[in-house]
Amino acid sequence: MNVYYKIKPLFDNSVEFANPISHDEFIKNMPKLLKYHKALHLRPIQNNENILSNFTEENYCQIVLDCKLKKFNYFGGAAPRTKINVPQGEDLIFTANEAPADQLIPFHHELAQSKNTPAYVSFYCKKSPETGGETPLMDSSLVYRYIHKKYPEFEMKLKSLGVRYIRILPSENDLSSPLGRGWKSTYEVETKKELEEKLSKMIGIEYLWLDKGNISIKSEVLPAIFYNEETKEHIFFNSLIAAFNGWQDKRNNRLKSICYGDNSEIENDILKDITNFMENNKVCWKWMEGDIIWIDNRQAMHSRNTFTGDRKVYASLWNRPINESNEPKMIGCRNNLVNMPLSFGLWKVKNAKEVTYNAIKQGYRKLDCACDYGNEKEVGEGIKQAIDEGICKREDLHITSKLWNTFHKPEHVILGFKKTLSDLKLDYLDLYLIHFPISLEYVPIDKKYPPEWVNLDNIMILQKQDLSETWKEMENLYTSKLARQIGVSNFSSSLLRQIVNCCKIAPHANQIELHPYLTQQNMLKLCREYNMEVIAYSPLGAKSYIELNMANEFQDLCNHKTINNIALHYSKTPVQILLRWAIQRNTIPICKSSSIKHMNENMDIFDFSITETDMILINKLNKNLRFNDPGKFCLEAFKTFCPIYD
Numbered sequence: 001m002n003v004y005y006k007i008k009p010l011f012d013n014s015v016e017f018a019n020p021i022s023h024d025e026f027i028k029n030m031p032k033l034l035k036y037h038k039a040l041h042l043r044p045i046q047n048n049e050n051i052l053s054n055f056t057e058e059n060y061c062q063i064v065l066d067c068k069l070k071k072f073n074y075f076g077g078a079a080p081r082t083k084i085n086v087p088q089g090e091d092l093i094f095t096a097n098e099a100p101a102d103q104l105i106p107f108h109h110e111l112a113q114s115k116n117t118p119a120y121v122s123f124y125c126k127k128s129p130e131t132g133g134e135t136p137l138m139d140s141s142l143v144y145r146y147i148h149k150k151y152p153e154f155e156m157k158l159k160s161l162g163v164r165y166i167r168i169l170p171s172e173n174d175l176s177s178p179l180g181r182g183w184k185s186t187y188e189v190e191t192k193k194e195l196e197e198k199l200s201k202m203i204g205i206e207y208l209w210l211d212k213g214n215i216s217i218k219s220e221v222l223p224a225i226f227y228n229e230e231t232k233e234h235i236f237f238n239s240l241i242a243a244f245n246g247w248q249d250k251r252n253n254r255l256k257s258i259c260y261g262d263n264s265e266i267e268n269d270i271l272k273d274i275t276n277f278m279e280n281n282k283v284c285w286k287w288m289e290g291d292i293i294w295i296d297n298r299q300a301m302h303s304r305n306t307f308t309g310d311r312k313v314y315a316s317l318w319n320r321p322i323n324e325s326n327e328p329k330m331i332g333c334r335n336n337l338v339n340m341p342l343s344f345g346l347w348k349v350k351n352a353k354e355v356t357y358n359a360i361k362q363g364y365r366k367l368d369c370a371c372d373y374g375n376e377k378e379v380g381e382g383i384k385q386a387i388d389e390g391i392c393k394r395e396d397l398h399i400t401s402k403l404w405n406t407f408h409k410p411e412h413v414i415l416g417f418k419k420t421l422s423d424l425k426l427d428y429l430d431l432y433l434i435h436f437p438i439s440l441e442y443v444p445i446d447k448k449y450p451p452e453w454v455n456l457d458n459i460m461i462l463q464k465q466d467l468s469e470t471w472k473e474m475e476n477l478y479t480s481k482l483a484r485q486i487g488v489s490n491f492s493s494s495l496l497r498q499i500v501n502c503c504k505i506a507p508h509a510n511q512i513e514l515h516p517y518l519t520q521q522n523m524l525k526l527c528r529e530y531n532m533e534v535i536a537y538s539p540l541g542a543k544s545y546i547e548l549n550m551a552n553e554f555q556d557l558c559n560h561k562t563i564n565n566i567a568l569h570y571s572k573t574p575v576q577i578l579l580r581w582a583i584q585r586n587t588i589p590i591c592k593s594s595s596i597k598h599m600n601e602n603m604d605i606f607d608f609s610i611t612e613t614d615m616i617l618i619n620k621l622n623k624n625l626r627f628n629d630p631g632k633f634c635l636e637a638f639k640t641f642c643p644i645y646d
Helices: 023-037 057-066 140-150 152-161 183-187 192-200 240-246 268-281 352-362 376-388 410-424 467-479 493-502 521-529 561-570 574-584 596-603 612-619 630-638
Strands: 004-009 039-046 069-071 093-095 105-108 120-127 135-139 163-169 206-209 215-218 225-228 233-236 258-260 283-285 292-296 300-304 312-321 330-332 343-345 366-368 398-403 431-434 486-489 509-513 533-537 588-591
Touching: 004 023, 023 039, 023 057, 023 292, 057 093, 057 120, 057 312, 105 240, 135 140, 135 268, 140 152, 140 233, 140 268, 140 300, 152 225, 152 258, 183 192, 192 206, 240 258, 240 268, 292 300, 352 366, 352 376, 352 596, 376 410, 398 410, 410 467, 431 467, 431 509, 467 486, 467 493, 486 493, 493 521, 509 521, 521 533, 561 574, 561 612, 574 588, 574 596, 574 612
Parallel strands: 343 366, 343 588, 366 398, 398 431, 431 486, 486 509, 509 533, 533 588
Antiparallel strands: 004 039, 039 292, 069 312, 093 312, 105 300, 120 292, 120 312, 135 283, 135 300, 163 215, 163 258, 206 215, 225 233, 225 330
């Protein structure tokens, strides 16, 4: 098309592209333009003379077709809409939300309350209203930065728990409500049976039939904050504000429409304040007939003001161009940031530099290290490479390491810590743990490192040491800010109480072996009482110990019938089920893999929830079976009796 456009970035009133852009140039560069500008206004220029003209309905349809976008079906949305029959196809465009003119439609990302969301939204104004009817826009990264600064605890809860949405849908469309789309048109079914069949295939969704043919549907757990790896920005991406302010009609109560992923209540006062912030920082677009707006749905929210007159605005939903095989990597922050309830472990990892770098690149931000693993220098090199390449910043990472058994004397604690710090090429650690409550004879670093379980004579020598004195030096690491948190690992309940009863600073975490064969219910309860984080190592059970002859293949949970049946039900792997089980117990499982494919599979566990019934089935597998027991392997390997557990 020999047509030229004038384009205006809507989030910057001071910017308007100096030179007109041709139709072909716009089509070619549209994804890139939206990536950087998030929302654009488009008007044609008459005869290339810089005189603005109007788009027709036909022009609008031709533009969206020429962009060769993947058409996105409006499936699961609540807004009443009507398909517009145009020559190019009846499913191409439809009306914007047909809610009554006197009702405000609050800020939202299109279909953010669903698992699948469109990449772009385009609007065309066929007829402007007499008054009002503007489309306010909000930069979602700006909202995130506000929350990050003012409500860090709220941010952490959103990242770690996710959110759920509850809607009550009628059987038929209710045009008196902006939430009035009926379940028949929402899910494209005709009968209750058809709907139940569709809902049963949507993992994590709960539903309840009500009177008058209404149905209450609670969504699966969904992320509320995303990280856009294309733009390197965090995004407040959800329907919380829309639901809190607008999901209200004769069926729905807006105050009961949302909750955290664990079903707990979301703080109303915070949502009110965020709403005020958005109102004070929004950009309002006043429609004129013939206007076209393009919005990056992943980066910008939109709403609708009340109006008078006959307002006709059409919309289309789209994903990336057909010739682009990959979607931008939008990772839910529960899946990749410091507060993600999933850690990447470096025990027994070879090629640790490469593996560490790849893990960070794939989105892992918690790394679990230890002096005893013998690879901290390589891990440090991988961390440095990732930071140098701009994949992350140091403050984006949460690095854990551990004090080995030979450094328990108070004067040796700092030596062990500084060696780890030097190897990892860091100025501080985020979490430092006492690795085992077993004190061994000191082995000088320059003589042997890592010290392992035996001294220079290849003998395991136990050393008398009051661990409360060791803990005082751990506290010094904390007060000097060399370690941002301190904790323990492999401590029994009695040893844990001993530390708590004598300390000034209680352990922030206890890292323990935990899997369905060893559920550790009492330890979990005790840690909750002490407000300690529980980090679960060996969440797959025997898998890491088979090659060490500390377990056999018949003890592999990934081959257990119950785990496999549950995995089949949720269309997940046994590994994903085991990791998800650990997370739903409010623990942080440590996973590992040298394979990028498996790294990503391990993170792909935040799009479903295991039902309470299935959680109970998994819990019943408990055998109090411990694979990592020094009382056994030290006796067998080193003829030294040093039990931790009764």
